[in-house]
Amino acid sequence: MTSTYVYSNSTPHAVTHHRNLAAVWDPATRRVLSASGVTLSGASCLEVGAGAGSIASFLASQVGPRGRVVATDTDPLPIAHHNQLRVLPPHDITVADVPDPPYDLIHARLLLMHLPRRREVLRKLADALHPGGVLVVEDMDMTWRHGRVLRAPSIGDRSLFEFFHDALANVFLTQEADTTWASKAAQAMTQYGLVDVQAEMWTRSWRGGEAGCQLVAGTIVQLHDKLMRAGMQDCDLARVRELMRDPKMMIRMPPLVSTLGYRS
Numbered sequence: 001m002t003s004t005y006v007y008s009n010s011t012p013h014a015v016t017h018h019r020n021l022a023a024v025w026d027p028a029t030r031r032v033l034s035a036s037g038v039t040l041s042g043a044s045c046l047e048v049g050a051g052a053g054s055i056a057s058f059l060a061s062q063v064g065p066r067g068r069v070v071a072t073d074t075d076p077l078p079i080a081h082h083n084q085l086r087v088l089p090p091h092d093i094t095v096a097d098v099p100d101p102p103y104d105l106i107h108a109r110l111l112l113m114h115l116p117r118r119r120e121v122l123r124k125l126a127d128a129l130h131p132g133g134v135l136v137v138e139d140m141d142m143t144w145r146h147g148r149v150l151r152a153p154s155i156g157d158r159s160l161f162e163f164f165h166d167a168l169a170n171v172f173l174t175q176e177a178d179t180t181w182a183s184k185a186a187q188a189m190t191q192y193g194l195v196d197v198q199a200e201m202w203t204r205s206w207r208g209g210e211a212g213c214q215l216v217a218g219t220i221v222q223l224h225d226k227l228m229r230a231g232m233q234d235c236d237l238a239r240v241r242e243l244m245r246d247p248k249m250m251i252r253m254p255p256l257v258s259t260l261g262y263r264s
């Protein structure tokens, strides 16, 4: 099956992109995972779409000598060795079985929104939980367009960034992502038999030069041609990148929605 996933881990920019993802989202994810109610010490954990593995490594540091963490990705980046962590060779969760079930905790961040068969995947993951285990899926709610720009050097720059937001959402849609999926995960978890389903979301402001803006600038580098096809001009993309370095600019990332459901 040909992947429609919008980014590539094989480009020279991928490592920086994943470092920025971790800088922006890991504090929220670590908090959610630590507060999930599942005791991490001794737990079996699966990290799907692990990327560069910052969260897989975090889980490995939490599970102790009796726990285990499995990390999967279609195109895994190098992840630091840890005795409790096993990184699988390339594994496509849309076609392959969930490896080595069952798990106490399964986590997938910024993955399901990008997968055309996300509901099937969610069902597979839900079925791979131990009784009492938790599935945590986290995706950006891209419908949050207004309020993305908190401060801009000019009205034109504000409009330009909003236009960029729309173009990026269109690129995602063209690649079969669902930019509204973050608000649908709770319904799907309930449908597939998970209980105590709950969701929370998190975002914060980032000034030009800070990690959130570096993430946006890196996205432009990675998706430049696709953004052009979505209606952006070269000079506009250059201006957005400039703004992402300008401390007078302040943006908010689309919120990360963390949805949790438990196997009864």
Ligand SMILES: C[S@@+](CC[C@H](N)C(=O)[O-])C[C@H]1O[C@@H](n2cnc3c(N)ncnc32)[C@H](O)[C@@H]1O
Binding pocket: 003, 005, 007, 009, 018, 021, 022, 048, 049, 050, 051, 052, 072, 073, 074, 075, 076, 091, 092, 093, 094, 108, 109, 110, 111, 114, 115
């Ligand atoms: C946006 S990145 C997020 C990485 C990491 N979860 C994070 O939040 O930092 C999505 C990751 O999912 C991986 N991926 C895409 N399609 C996949 C699939 N079908 N099965 C497993 N992983 C996939 C990509 O290779 C990429 O590393």
